[in-house]
Amino acid sequence: MKRKSGQNPDITKNWKPATLAIRGGTARSEWGETSEALFLTSGYSYDRAEDAAARFAGEQQGMTYSRLQNPTVEMLEQRIALLEGAEACRATATGMAAMTAALLCQLSAGDHVVAAKAAFGSCRWLTDTLLPKFGIETTTIDARDTAAWEAAIQPNTKVFFFETPANPTMDVVDLRAVCAIAKAHGITSVVDNAFASPALQRPMEFGADVVAYSATKMMDGQGRVLAGAICGTRDWIDNVLLPFHRNTGPTLSPFNAWVVLKGLETLDLRIRRQSENALKVAAFLEGRVAKVLYPGLPSHPQHALAMSQMEMAGPIFSLYVGGGRAEAHGLLNGLELVDISNNIGDSRSLMTHPASTTHFGMAEAARLEVGITEDMLRLNVGLEDADDVIADLDRALTSIGR
Numbered sequence: 001m002k003r004k005s006g007q008n009p010d011i012t013k014n015w016k017p018a019t020l021a022i023r024g025g026t027a028r029s030e031w032g033e034t035s036e037a038l039f040l041t042s043g044y045s046y047d048r049a050e051d052a053a054a055r056f057a058g059e060q061q062g063m064t065y066s067r068l069q070n071p072t073v074e075m076l077e078q079r080i081a082l083l084e085g086a087e088a089c090r091a092t093a094t095g096m097a098a099m100t101a102a103l104l105c106q107l108s109a110g111d112h113v114v115a116a117k118a119a120f121g122s123c124r125w126l127t128d129t130l131l132p133k134f135g136i137e138t139t140t141i142d143a144r145d146t147a148a149w150e151a152a153i154q155p156n157t158k159v160f161f162f163e164t165p166a167n168p169t170m171d172v173v174d175l176r177a178v179c180a181i182a183k184a185h186g187i188t189s190v191v192d193n194a195f196a197s198p199a200l201q202r203p204m205e206f207g208a209d210v211v212a213y214s215a216t217k218m219m220d221g222q223g224r225v226l227a228g229a230i231c232g233t234r235d236w237i238d239n240v241l242l243p244f245h246r247n248t249g250p251t252l253s254p255f256n257a258w259v260v261l262k263g264l265e266t267l268d269l270r271i272r273r274q275s276e277n278a279l280k281v282a283a284f285l286e287g288r289v290a291k292v293l294y295p296g297l298p299s300h301p302q303h304a305l306a307m308s309q310m311e312m313a314g315p316i317f318s319l320y321v322g323g324g325r326a327e328a329h330g331l332l333n334g335l336e337l338v339d340i341s342n343n344i345g346d347s348r349s350l351m352t353h354p355a356s357t358t359h360f361g362m363a364e365a366a367r368l369e370v371g372i373t374e375d376m377l378r379l380n381v382g383l384e385d386a387d388d389v390i391a392d393l394d395r396a397l398t399s400i401g402r
């Protein structure tokens, strides 16, 4: 029985991402199960009191408590680390737990963070509200402008924080250039890679120090559970993140880890098909709405940059329908197949109005500054036949006179 077939680095280093997504990190129990076992246990028992003492002292291998370790969660962490090309990974309960932990674990009062203006609403709340509350200064910039990163650096700058492509404006950040600026100034770059997933973009290959995920999105990929992950060097995960993670407890439940392990098995297939579908749908919409923002289309101002760091452009894009909220809500209300839903990365096509949902909490001026207008919609293209999705959008557009 191959108990740990996905754990020998001499073997796994030659495996391609599609193989790693199915077999990376597998550790079988004494039963030799083919599908990963689900260890729903909060604690672990010891043969002798001395064993418990040795494990707590770090002198004996083994698990002590599921806030700290769990076999199912550990399989997921190893699999994500392998997919990312990272030395280590720590899973979290949600994507936001991952972003919060990745920032707070390394920041103190008096430090400074440079972050992208265009970001997921809750990520903006971290930089605009949470960090300043603890005496951490933040500057938000247009992340597409590489020179703006360099210009925003202060002597106390510790972290660069951004997503690419960004939610929902689809801004693309030059990973190689921005991570190089960070490195040159001893700054840690933290990249939120939720939109692309490691199947399409591996920021560490371009010099990123820390890559954080909402695994709720493409990794689960079927709209079932919330999960997150943080990847980094072994030293950073063990010595910077772990003290924070162990003691504050944003731990992923084993059940959700198991669901995400199942999701990863089809990540490569799903994201490639969804990217193909998204390209077809985006090309259709280009002729029918005021503007489409999809890095996969040659009309996107950063198309060449996006395609130099992503294998495909992914399933998510935004569009300006033209007009205002009435037109945007009218289009949503005319949909029969595509759901009105603010999730992304799902195998179902989902559409949302960011200004009144995901970015509702952002000040209106800040929304408008990054281009989140009343006529903007964001679409996650699923695994349905692209022609059916196009027909649905076509009908909904006709219903608002387009």
Ligand SMILES: *Cc1c(COP(=O)(O)O)cnc(C)c1O
Residues within 6 Å of the ligand: 094, 095, 096, 097, 099, 120, 123, 163, 167, 192, 194, 195, 213, 214, 215, 216, 217, 226, 227, 228, 344
């Ligand atoms: C969804 C999302 C998050 C938050 O993830 P949750 O799992 O919902 O907590 C963070 N960043 C980006 C870019 C996202 O799309």
